[in-house]
Amino acid sequence: MLKIKNLQANIEDKEILKGINLEINPGEVHAIMGPNGSGKSTLSSVIAGKEEYTMTGGEILFEGEDLSELDPEERAHKGIFLSFQYPVEIPGVSVTNFMKASINAHRKAQGLADMPAKDLLKMIRDKSELLEIDRKFLSRSLNQGFSGGEKKRNEIFQMAMLNPKLAILDETDSGLDIDALKVVANGVNKLRSADNSVLLITHYQRLLDYIVPDFVHVMVDGKIVKSGTKELAYELEERGYDWVKPEKTV
Ligand code: ADP
Ligand code: MG
Ligand code: MG
Numbered sequence: 001m002l003k004i005k006n007l008q009a010n011i012e013d014k015e016i017l018k019g020i021n022l023e024i025n026p027g028e029v030h031a032i033m034g035p036n037g038s039g040k041s042t043l044s045s046v047i048a049g050k051e052e053y054t055m056t057g058g059e060i061l062f063e064g065e066d067l068s069e070l071d072p073e074e075r076a077h078k079g080i081f082l083s084f085q086y087p088v089e090i091p092g093v094s095v096t097n098f099m100k101a102s103i104n105a106h107r108k109a110q111g112l113a114d115m116p117a118k119d120l121l122k123m124i125r126d127k128s129e130l131l132e133i134d135r136k137f138l139s140r141s142l143n144q145g146f147s148g149g150e151k152k153r154n155e156i157f158q159m160a161m162l163n164p165k166l167a168i169l170d171e172t173d174s175g176l177d178i179d180a181l182k183v184v185a186n187g188v189n190k191l192r193s194a195d196n197s198v199l200l201i202t203h204y205q206r207l208l209d210y211i212v213p214d215f216v217h218v219m220v221d222g223k224i225v226k227s228g229t230k231e232l233a234y235e236l237e238e239r240g241y242d243w244v245k246p247e248k249t250v
Contacts, residue, residue: 001024001025001026001062001063001165001166001197002022002023002024002047002060002061002062002166002197002199003022003023003024003059003060003061003062004020004021004022004023004047004058004059004060004061005021005058005059005061006019006020006021006057006058006059007019007020007021007043007046007055007057007058007059007060008020008055008056008057008058009042009043009046009053009054009055009056010053010054010056011042011052011053011054015056015222016039016042016053016222017039017042017043017046017222018221018222018223019057019058019222019223020043020058020219020222020223020224021224022217022224024166024197024199025197026165026194026195026196026197027192027193027194027195027196027197028197028198028214028215029188029192029197029198029200029211029212029213029214029215030197030198030199030200030213030214030215030216030217031200031201031202031208031211031213031215031216031217031233032199032200032201032202032216032217032218032219032224033201033202033203033205033216033217033218033219033233033236034218034219034220034241035220035241036203038219038220038221038222039219039221039222040170040201040219041170041201042222043201043219044082044168044170044199044201045082046060047060047067047075047080047082047168047199048072048075048076048080048082048168049067049070049071049072049074049075050072051071051072055068062075062078062079062080062166063078063165065078073109074109076106076164077106077109077110078165079164079165079166080164080165080166080168081158081159081162081164081166081167081168082168082170083155083159083167083168083169083170087143087146087151087154087155088142088143089141089142089143089144090141090142090143090144091141091142091144092141093141093142094138094139094140094141094142095137095138095139095140095142095154095157096124096138096139098142098158099120099124099157099158099161100115100120102158102161102162103115103120103123103161103162106162123161124138124161127157127160127161128157130160130190131153131156131157131160131186131187131190132186133153133157137150137153142154147179147180148176148177148179148180149177149179149180149183151180152176152180152183152184152187153183153187156183156184156187156188156191157187159187159191160187160190160191163191163196164196165195165196165197166196166197166198166199167188167191167196167197167198167199168198168199168201169184169188169198169199169200169201169202170201171184171200171201171202171203171204171207176204176207181204181206181207181210182210184207184210184211185207185210185211186210188200188211189210189211198211200213205233205234205236205237208230208233212230213229213230213233214229215227215228215229216228216229216230216232216233216236218232218236218241218244220241220244220245221245225244225245226244
């Protein structure tokens with residue numbers, strides 16, 4: 001599904017990604033861990049096509065197609081979902097209306113007409129039941145006064161509605177309380193399927209107690225320095241990151 005070869009990328013002429021190789025097959029959940037500043041968020045942003053980042057080498061193939069010429073919206077319409085690290089508040093726009101707008105924007109990009117209201121409401125009902133989202137939540141103003149857990153719930157709900165082929169969940173360095181963590185984990189576990197893949201970027205070994213990844217990668221200084229299975233996450237929890245860091249050549 002996703003094949004990254006020797007990816008190099010800069011922010012403002014500063015080299016951040018220094019040759020990343022990563023292959024994600026349908027149905028797999030990959031976790032990327034690593035110390036702060038190692039380039040994890042840069043990797044997710046480059047895959048999603050954010051414009052502040054410049055790819056300086058390598059390739060990103062999604063279902064065999066080179067993504068480099070596509071803007072973030074086009075990538076989203078191909079089935080790549082990137083969770084918002086900083087959700088926007090939209091006073092006066094309800095969660096339901098936001099979901100309608102998201103779905104219809106995707107359909108429009110594929111040359112499809114708006115989804116009939118009846119079908120949309122059924123989909124909203126089905127997905128909100130699956131994720132145990134209550135009705136009151138659906139009529140609230142988007143992100144306004146949402147707790148950390150509610151923001152995550154909204155994000156996972158949007159992910160469920162859009163049903164992406166590849167979901168990239170990049171957790172911010174701070175602020176995920178245990179409720180929010182469980183919302184993310186339950187959602188991801190319920191939405192996991194043989195066709196969809198997840199790239200989970202996290203500082204929290206804790207999250208991996210709830211979402212069991214197929215593969216764990218450690219990123220240090222713009223490179224993946226170690227890959228393994230979930231056991232690697234436990235090892236990192238016990239030993240920290242120093243032992244996986246490559247020798248410093250000063
Ligand atoms: P991580 O997600 O692993 O904490 P990031 O990808 O956010 O790492 O950051 C990698 C490096 O890029 C850090 O050294 C950070 O300071 C730098 N960086 C990130 N965003 C920007 C930006 N917008 N402008 C300049 N430098 C940035
Ligand atoms: Mg960071
Ligand atoms: Mg980050």
